[in-house]
Amino acid sequence: MRKGQCVERKVKISVQNLSVFFGQHQALRSLTMNVPANRILGIIGPASSGKTTFLRTLNRMNDLDPESRAEGRVLLDGADIYHPSQSAVQLRKRVGMVFALPMPLPMSIYDNVVYGPRLSGIRNRAALDVIVERTLTAAFLWDEVKDRLNMLALRLSGGQQQRLCLARTLAMEPEVVLLDEPCSGLDPISTARIEDALTVLKERYTIILVTNNTKQASRIADETAFFLMGELVELGETSQIFTVPCDQRTSDYVTGRFG
Amino acid sequence: MRIPPKITQALAVILLGAATLITVITLVLIIAFVLKRGVPEISWEFLSTKPREMGKAGGILPTLLGTVLLPLLAILIALPMGVGTAVYLTEYTRENRVTRIIRFGTDCLAGIPSIIFGLFGYIFFVTILGMGWSMISGGLTLAIMILPTIIRTSEEAIRSVPQAYREVSCSLAATSWETVYKVVLPNALPGIMTGVVLGIGRSIGETAAVIFTAGSSLMMPSSLNDSVRTMSVHFYLLAREGISDEKAYATAAVLVFAVLLVNLAAYWMMNRFIAKRSR
Numbered sequence: 209m210r211k212g213q214c215v216e217r218k219v220k221i222s223v224q225n226l227s228v229f230f231g232q233h234q235a236l237r238s239l240t241m242n243v244p245a246n247r248i249l250g251i252i253g254p255a256s257s258g259k260t261t262f263l264r265t266l267n268r269m270n271d272l273d274p275e276s277r278a279e280g281r282v283l284l285d286g287a288d289i290y291h292p293s294q295s296a297v298q299l300r301k302r303v304g305m306v307f308a309l310p311m312p313l314p315m316s317i318y319d320n321v322v323y324g325p326r327l328s329g330i331r332n333r334a335a336l337d338v339i340v341e342r343t344l345t346a347a348f349l350w351d352e353v354k355d356r357l358n359m360l361a362l363r364l365s366g367g368q369q370q371r372l373c374l375a376r377t378l379a380m381e382p383e384v385v386l387l388d389e390p391c392s393g394l395d396p397i398s399t400a401r402i403e404d405a406l407t408v409l410k411e412r413y414t415i416i417l418v419t420n421n422t423k424q425a426s427r428i429a430d431e432t433a434f435f436l437m438g439e440l441v442e443l444g445e446t447s448q449i450f451t452v453p454c455d456q457r458t459s460d461y462v463t464g465r466f467g
Numbered sequence: 468m469r470i471p472p473k474i475t476q477a478l479a480v481i482l483l484g485a486a487t488l489i490t491v492i493t494l495v496l497i498i499a500f501v502l503k504r505g506v507p508e509i510s511w512e513f514l515s516t517k518p519r520e521m522g523k524a525g526g527i528l529p530t531l532l533g534t535v536l537l538p539l540l541a542i543l544i545a546l547p548m549g550v551g552t553a554v555y556l557t558e559y560t561r562e563n564r565v566t567r568i569i570r571f572g573t574d575c576l577a578g579i580p581s582i583i584f585g586l587f588g589y590i591f592f593v594t595i596l597g598m599g600w601s602m603i604s605g606g607l608t609l610a611i612m613i614l615p616t617i618i619r620t621s622e623e624a625i626r627s628v629p630q631a632y633r634e635v636s637c638s639l640a641a642t643s644w645e646t647v648y649k650v651v652l653p654n655a656l657p658g659i660m661t662g663v664v665l666g667i668g669r670s671i672g673e674t675a676a677v678i679f680t681a682g683s684s685l686m687m688p689s690s691l692n693d694s695v696r697t698m699s700v701h702f703y704l705l706a707r708e709g710i711s712d713e714k715a716y717a718t719a720a721v722l723v724f725a726v727l728l729v730n731l732a733a734y735w736m737m738n739r740f741i742a743k744r745s746r
Contacts, residue, residue, distance in 0.1 A: 272633075297641070297642055300639070301640040313632060314653075323636070323649070324640060327639065327645055380639060380640060
């Protein structure tokens with residue numbers, strides 16, 4: 209399928225026969241796929257196809273729902289994240305998440321960014337200052353807020369809030385960044401800013417981007433996965449998925465015939 | 468036949484307005500009545516000296532102290548227990564039969580007449596635990612009395628904190644406790660303060676439960692083991708025993724001001740807290 213055009217890449221996350229249930233309802237059906245390191249993996253698919261569930265499986269956010277249950281294995285650098293010896297809190301330090309709606313905590317910009325680092329025990333003001341500047345710069349937000357870091361974060365615009373959330377996630381020094389439709393509520397310019405940030409960030413992080421906007425996947429994803437009704441239909445290089453998909457359903461979806 | 472909307476509208480305005488007016492007038496009348504008879508008697512001497520002849524002469528200093536200390540003691544005991552219970556019920560347990568029973572129990576407790584708490588406090592703290600008529604017996608009894616209020620208001624306040632905040636905090640590798648401590652409680656604080664104000668108000672105005680547990684000594688309390696009299700109890704005894712109407716109303720007037728002061732202080736603290744967080 210790949211016709212040998214891509215070099216062997218390091219696998220960051222390996223998903224094996226993953227099924228996720230909420231009570232009686234099965235949200236993911238026996239998923240098997242590899243997520244390559246230092247690339248952007250786009251996940252596309254219609255509503256309720258299991259995209260968000262999949263994302264929330266990777267940092268065990270589904271654990272918050274007592275009805276949820278995961279079967280199969282999810283290996284992060286070869287270690288099963290659902291193994292009883294693994295701590296969900298430690299996992300979330302390595303796998304960060306940005307939610308669909310910008311969700312700054314009701315505190316200052318500064319406090320938002322250092323929320324994670326402070327929890328990890330970093331108290332030194334100078335060290336925190338460095339983190340704030342570095343991550344806000346990486347999220348393309350530093351220049352807009354550097355003079356008002358003590359301002360309540362809720363007073364930023366939606367696009368700025370979402371970039372703040374990205375910076376806040378980066379501040380934990382994660383290895384993987386999960387983004388759940390991060391631009392769904394944003395205007396095109398803010399979206400472009402986030403996309404610019406992501407294309408730079410993939411040098412250091414493995415990025416998984418769920419998006420309802422197939423154009424966004426085609427713009428910035430290196431690989432794209434198509435989900436449908438809890439199943440992985442197809443995963444391949446973005447260029448291939450959008451030009452010569454193997455599956456008819458993928459073809460129908462990316463050309464806008466349904467979904 | 469249907470009444471024209473214009474008329475129902477006019478009727479609604481008149482009736483609702485009348486209800487409000489009657490409420491306001493009643494409140495103003497009560498306060499005016501108390502203040503009119505009480506304020507002329509208030510003097511610096513009244514506030515700063517001990518009572519003489521069972522309260523017929525002299526001031527109310529010990530009861531002033533008792534009115535400050537007892538509710539303070541009650542809130543210091545009830546607040547951590549109540550908020551702790553509320554956090555446990557909302558954040559650490561799922562809705563099930565046990566939590567429903569606990570919630571039903573606290574609701575029932577909230578409706579029990581205070582004299583029952585007084586009786587319990589008298590039997591349990593004063594007699595069985597041998598604490599005697601003392602500030603600590605009174606404080607513990609008042610704490611139990613206001614606990615249901617604190618629990619329910621705290622629970623409501625905690626529930627009203629958006630679920631998304633918890634998710635964000637969790638995704639940033641916070642444990643449940645870190646989320647509660649850093650996100651949930653700060654955002655629930657204004658609501659919790661409402662419970663605190665209600666609780667303080669209730670304990671300031673309480674007589675039955677206090678007489679049975681803290682006693683009615685007119686001496687200056689020097690430790691938690693001393694009996695103490697609050698202004699409410701003082702007023703009750705002065706009026707009931709016909710000791711001195713003037714002193715009774717003066718005490719009532721001071722009590723009204725005390726409650727006003729507590730409310731103002733609570734609002735001021737709350738606004739300061741909110742302002743600090745919304746720079």
